Amino acid sequence: MDENKKKNPLSFQLNVDDFLPAEDSEKQSLVVMRESVSFWKDGLRRLAKNKIAMVSLVVVILIMIGAFFVPGIYPYGYEEQIRGSENVAPMQYSAEEQARIAAGEKVFPHFLGTDSLGRDVTVRLLMGSRVSLLVGLVASGIILLIGSIYGAVAGYVGGWADMIMMRLVDIIYTVPDILIIILLSVTLKFPLKSLAELPGFGWINTVGIGLVCIFIVFALLYWVGMARIVRSQILTLKEQEYVTAARALGANGGHIIRKHLLTNCIGTLIVTTTLQIPSAIFTESFLSFIGLGVAAPMPSLGSLASQAIGGLESYPHRLLAPAIMISLIILSFNLLGDGLRDAFDPKLKN
């Protein structure tokens, strides 16, 4: 009976099977859109493809591990003066240590030797990198915080407030930064020293007056670049429909800036902050080199290099090690920043 119906082409009786709901596998074949990719996934995928950026990322992570964890488990302290082991060449042992080895003791080798006070150069190099990285990371954090808030408020509020705020930025922008930084580092130490003695400010001594001073200096001067970039982004973003919609729904300015505007320029924020790190490290090493950075006995890569100049003829490795380290840190952060820019914010290129 059934077969008869099918064979008759003129029959109006339809096959019920054709009208069953489509199964998932059948639906799949009609989908023309690719799976939606989130902002982070998309950026990270592009970043992962960039070999140079990935290598730099690995180098940065390795240096960070070396700087933040290794000194804690290292058998020598960065201030520790090993008696009788002054000016030991790399991978050598002093006479006393050789005697101890002969007695069957195990002595940890000085990979880069020791300095004129008998301090292990390797652990001092790692501590110096820690200071440099700390300065880079914290300073960029401060710059990100101040610059993005300032720029976002100026851009969002607009009008007179924007004009006055940006004039201030213009003025700070034209101030010769290194000169003011030097000036501030000379003068800030005294008020900070007295501030550290007040109750509640003891943390200044823990962090180190030199470091706090550098942070303040960076926070005062270097946020202006970030503020300019954020402002220009906000100016275009605030004309978008979703901002109008949010305002129509009764959201206040702070909410819109936090939830809509800053989240939408997150790519720019990441890239600018990453590229700020090497420039902060650059400046810190310069300051330490001319003797204005962190205070002794805390080493910094700049002060290590500066101290090594005197003994350049006999102990060139003491200069080369911090020199290579600082160049490596700055180079890898630069390349990582370039990679992040290509991945998260292609518009920023050029």
Place this chain on the structure above:
Amino acid sequence: MGNYVVKRVLSAAVTLFLVATITFFLMNMVPGGPFLAEKAPSKATLAALEAKYGLDKPLGEQYISYLQGAIKGDFGPSIKQRGRTVSQIITSKFPVSAKLGGISILIAVCVGVPLGAIAALNRGKTTDNVIRLISTCGIAVPSFVVSTVLMYILSVKLGLLPTYGLTTAKHYIMPVAALAFYPTAYICRLMRSSMLDVLGQDFMRTARAKGLSQMMSLFKHALRNAILPVVTYLGPLLAYTLTGSFVVEKIFTIPGLGSEFISSITNRDYPMIMGTTIFLAALIITMNVVVDIVYKIVDPRIKLK
């Protein structure tokens, strides 16, 4: 145009005034004053010294008289170098630094621009990759690293060049190389990216299409447009060279303003620090204004606001 110039000059004056003010009050924040050495002078000596340098007057009065002096180029006497005024020291030391810096800037531009252009013309080829690699490394190396490594290799190991002083042409090689290293790399990168931008423009194709030779189109159209970002970099470059010379002059013991500034910091010679800061700031700010104005003249497409 006149409006723009007036506006820029006025804002530069405001900035300079601000720098002078910040400098003055920061210096006065330091407790103890400039005469507090390891061996504290007696009260009477201190009072006499303060009266001599005008430090016993109220701060406001000191500030005004300092500004009045600074406008005339008088920064007062140096405290650590007896019998010399800050202005005398600056005028005697600055030419040394200016010569060194000027040569370095010249070399940075003369090497950086052609290298960047060559890299852009050979985009993706080995030449480009090598130039890019070197210039990327170049902007990652601080000047003190370049100076000391050069010194180790050329003087200590090979004994080719003298390590200190600035008397013969040979003495200039290392300091200039150290000072020009970073800006050369930076200009090279800048030039490469702007050249790539220009080479992709329509007018380049038009120039070739209307029969202009490769060379002519490069020199008449591409280079002229691509060099503009380098012009804007000249202002910051001057600032970099001046501050970079602090380190380079210290390492090579060159008797310039940079090493003078560093030693005035370590000696806590406050009038000297203040005078040098204001002098260098004025120089940098003036150069920035000049470069901005020149840039607008060179590139007529930029609208004057």
